[in-house]
Amino acid sequence: MAKSPEVKLAIFGRAGVGKSALVVRFLTRRFIWEYDPTLESTYRHQANIDDEVVTMEILDTAGQEDIQQKEGHMRWGDGFIIVYDITDRGSFEEVAPLRSLLEEVKKPKNVPLVLVGNKSDLDHIRQVSTEEGERLAAEMACAFYECSACADEGGTVAEAFHELCREVRRRKAVQGKTRRRSSTTHVKQAINKMLTKISS
Numbered sequence: 001m002a003k004s005p006e007v008k009l010a011i012f013g014r015a016g017v018g019k020s021a022l023v024v025r026f027l028t029r030r031f032i033w034e035y036d037p038t039l040e041s042t043y044r045h046q047a048n049i050d051d052e053v054v055t056m057e058i059l060d061t062a063g064q065e066d067i068q069q070k071e072g073h074m075r076w077g078d079g080f081i082i083v084y085d086i087t088d089r090g091s092f093e094e095v096a097p098l099r100s101l102l103e104e105v106k107k108p109k110n111v112p113l114v115l116v117g118n119k120s121d122l123d124h125i126r127q128v129s130t131e132e133g134e135r136l137a138a139e140m141a142c143a144f145y146e147c148s149a150c151a152d153e154g155g156t157v158a159e160a161f162h163e164l165c166r167e168v169r170r171r172k173a174v175q176g177k178t179r180r181r182s183s184t185t186h187v188k189q190a191i192n193k194m195l196t197k198i199s200s
């Protein structure tokens with residue numbers, strides 16, 4: 001089985017949307033009701049995705065970090081999960097500004113991104129419909145998952161993380177090809193220059 005390079009993932013979203021709960025669910029398949037508000041934690045994890053061992057570094061950011069900290073974490077990451085809480089419309093409204101900041105900080109644009117609407121077990125107090133989540137994800141051209149860190153029977157949480165890893169690898173492969181193509185072009189141009197000089 002091929003071993004791929006490390007993938008750095010960062011998880012963003014308003015305080016209390018369940019970022020830590022999602023990371024813990026993904027890493028341990030368990031749910032823990034209460035956490036200290038996250039300062040900032042990084043986890044290392046290996047998973048077998050499409051027959052390839054992927055090593056991930058996962059950064060669980062604090063919902064209340066300032067813009068400089070956010071930008072630093074965005075520069076660090078290869079791929080991003082933006083989380084909102086389906087019972088908190090304000091957290092949904094914070095998604096688009098986070099995405100805009102990502103697009104400002106990361107170049108090239110169109111960074112690997114997954115949108116997650118968490119706490120789907122609380123459907124009775126939902127403030128954001130599934131369609132709204134789908135629409136926003138379509139506008140941001142990214143995958144969308146509605147899930148629950150606390151009742152994740154279908155493994156949707158892991159699927160969201162795995163899809164993000166796939167997306168990071170797809171983008172890296174495309175960027176690698178573009179870089180190779182441009183260096184080949186440079187070599188060809190240099191040879192042509194030399195040939196023109198010799199023949200003149």
Ligand SMILES: Nc1nc2c(ncn2[C@@H]2O[C@H](COP(=O)(O)OP(=O)(O)OP(=O)(O)O)[C@@H](O)[C@H]2O)c(=O)[nH]1
Nearest residue numbers: 015016017018019020021033038063119148149150
């Ligand atoms: N019902 C329900 N509660 C959840 C779920 N996910 C998280 N919670 C609860 O929501 C609260 C906040 O969860 P955290 O994981 O600490 O949220 P966070 O986004 O990491 O918060 P900060 O670290 O402050 O940014 C906790 O009381 C969790 O138990 C979920 O899927 N369903």
